[in-house]
Amino acid sequence: MQLLKTTALAALIGLAAAASATASDEEQLKAGKRVYMTKTCLACHGRGGAAPVLSYPMLAGQNADYIVDQMEAIRDGDRLGSVDPDTGHPFVQGMVDIMHLVTDEDIENVAVWLSEQPAAAPKPLDPEPDPELLKAGEKAFKQLGCRSCHGPDGSKPTNPKYPFISGMNPAYAIRAMTEIRDKVRTSGQAKLMWGTIKKADDDEIEAIATWLATIDRSGK
Ligand code: HEC
Ligand code: HEC
Structure with a gap:
């Protein structure tokens, strides 16, 4: 009897833990989407991270750990990259300028959300290669x-x-x-x-x- 009770209790605790993990995953996805939509990411990386403007990178479906690493490197000035001859500034400068809006938690959340977004089919190249x-x-x-x-x-x-x-x-x-x-x-x-x-x-x-x-x- 005692054993049965313990097992039932363990199963209940397990269920509760699973339910709260799902709820917090959903919270994280929601929070990540909010970051993406309100902190200007959308303007450059496009809808769902899948329609970037100019020669900017596609982010939809990218690995979350990789996204976190890159956002931190860009924020900290460790990844400035090359200069855009059209503007005289690094290609990434516009992103560097908004990174003060983003907290460490925002970075984690937006990375997870982006990693869950479906990648888009590639745009046909013009001219055809x-x-x-x-x-x-x-x-x-x-x-x-x-x-x-x-x-x-x-x-x-x-x-x-x-x-x-x-x-x-x-x-x-x-x-x-x-x-x-x-x-x-x-x-x-x-x-x-x-x-x-x-x-x-x-x-x-x-x-x-x-x-x-x-x-x-x-x-x-
Ligand atoms: C003003 C335009 C602009 C804004 C706003 C912007 N980015 Fe970027 N982002 C870029 C450019 C340009 C690059 C690539 C830089 C390069 O070529 O080195 C980049 C690179 C990245 C990368 C690295 C991608 C890779 O494949 O290595 C990530 C991740 C990223 N951005 C996420 C974000 C998120 C999340 C936001 C919103 C908080 C954001 N960016 C806001 C322009 C922008
Ligand atoms: C030993 C593992 C390894 C090998 C081999 C390798 N790569 Fe990479 N590659 C990486 C890693 C790790 C990164 C991300 C670097 C960073 O943290 O900025 C990367 C980044 C890249 C990027 C930039 C991605 C982005 O979104 O900015 C391109 C493009 C790329 N690799 C192409 C290649 C090509 C083409 C080859 C073969 C000539 C190659 N890689 C060989 C590990 C590798």
């Missing part, structure tokens, strides 16, 4: 060993701290790879990529970025 360029990109991606960290087509990172890199704006992917190769972007875990990306020349980077941009990560 040369099939030879796409083939060269796929080949270089495989030969250089990018798949060991980013997955066979860039859609399945092998560690929750690594980013997905498919279906991105090619101009963004070119910038990111070049900045990491040339040690302009040294924050976070960028150094993990140095051994690999140093073997890629500008043409290979362009080919890889173009190929990755055609890969549909929606529904994966």
Whole structure:
């Protein structure tokens, strides 16, 4: 009898814990969405993080840990990246300027919310890329060993701290790879990529970025 009571009690406690975990997950998602909608993220990264403007990164479905790392690096000035020749300021400057609006808790919440958003299908490239360029990109991606960290087509990172890199704006992917190769972007875990990306020349980077941009990560 005693045992039965204890078991029943344990089951009840278990149920209560499960229910409160779900409630707090939902609270966190709601809070994250609120951050995204009210703290200007939407203006640059688009609806649900899936429709970025200009050459800005896609965030929908990105790994939450990776998002947290990058937001902290951007806030702290550790990831300033390269300068946009059109404005004379780093591409990321507009985001740096709003990061004082965001608390550590906001960062956690918005990262979880973004990681749960569905990725969009890639935008058709204009002009349509040369099939030879796409083939060269796929080949270089495989030969250089990018798949060991980013997955066979860039859609399945092998560690929750690594980013997905498919279906991105090619101009963004070119910038990111070049900045990491040339040690302009040294924050976070960028150094993990140095051994690999140093073997890629500008043409290979362009080919890889173009190929990755055609890969549909929606529904994966
Ligand atoms: C004024 C435009 C702007 C605003 C506002 C903005 N961002 Fe960004 N964000 C950028 C740009 C541009 C980059 C990429 C910078 C680069 O090229 O290095 C970026 C990068 C990021 C990254 C890194 C993505 C990656 O793949 O490495 C994350 C995460 C991010 N932003 C989240 C947010 C969130 C969340 C907000 C709202 C709190 C926000 N951003 C507000 C422009 C903006
Ligand atoms: C050893 C693991 C590893 C290998 C191999 C690797 N990467 Fe990465 N890559 C990473 C990590 C980790 C990051 C995030 C760096 C950071 O924290 O800023 C990254 C970032 C990137 C980004 C920028 C993503 C963003 O949203 O800003 C691109 C693009 C990329 N890698 C492409 C490649 C390509 C192409 C190759 C092959 C030439 C490659 N990577 C090889 C681990 C790796």
